[in-house]
Amino acid sequence: MLRLEGIDAGYGATTILHGVSLEVRQGEVVTIVGANGAGKTTTLRTIAGLLTPSAGSISFEGQDITRLSAHETVELGITLIPEGRQLFPDMTVEENLRMGAYRRGARGQTEQTLEEVLALFPRLKERLGQQASSMSGGEQQMAAIARGMMARPRLLMFDEPSLGLAPIIVAQVFEVIERIVATGATVLIVEQNVFHTLKAADRGYVLENGEIVIADDAAALLRNDHVRQAYLGI
Ligand code: ATP
Secondary structure: OEEEEEEEEEEOOEEEEEEEEEEEOOOOEEEEEOOOOOOHHHHHHHHOOOOOOOEEEEEEOOEEOOOOOHHHHHHHOEEEEOOOOOOOOOOEHHHHHHHOOOOHHHHOOHHHHHHHHHHHOHHHHOOOOOEHHHOOHHHHHHHHHHHHHOOOOOEEEEEOOOOOOOHHHHHHHHHHHHHHHHOOOEEEEEOOOHHHHHHHOOEEEEEEOOEEEEEEEHHHHHHOHHHHHHHOOO
16 A cells, blocks of 8 residues: 655755665554654655655555655545644634545545544544643544544554553553554554554564664564564563
8 A cells, every 4th residue: 555665764964764665555554663763753754745755765555656745645545643743722622623624535524524533532522612722631642633534544644642641541542543443444653652552553664773674563573582672671
């Protein structure tokens, strides 16, 4: 579904990603594991069209998307749920969710999608009229995920969905992601909570200093000595 081949990307003159190749197949949950600053967010931003690679190619469902803008990748069904949630703080939860449905492939089905999404997030249903900024961190994360779902994405990318949340809320976020996966969604996820994520994923890539150093099934990564020492603290 998604394929990166030999991607170099970065900011200005600084190259962060060096020859990154990875693949996400239809219906898979794939994770990118790496230390702070390894380039995980940069990878997601490059796929989303927020950064343009300086080398390599990206294809999505057979189409070359290497140089598409963020707006264009959204139209194709690629949705990034960014780190730090980035809700519209002064809008209500419902207004935020409706903003998620602006892409052409979703716009005509907003009411039906809203109903489906709220079925996955019953607590949000009770808070539709509440101002986004007045919700707890966990509720805001749920709203950010729900807003991403409103786009009816073909590929859903999560950047650190559990960052800064209390353990009990982290568990709820993972429950929601598992429910989303159960609907047959295709997911690419970057997460500091490596153990939880590898448990939920089919495959994973280890990114170190902007290079993929290991690619394997999630179950194999959980047994991998390097992964256990460097990322699981075992
Ligand atoms: P983290 O878990 O800390 O978010 P990450 O693996 O997602 O780590 P990135 O956010 O991709 O890492 O950052 C990779 C490198 O790119 C870091 O050295 C970071 O300082 C640098 N970087 C990130 N954003 C910018 C920017 N806008 N301008 C310049 N450098 C940046």
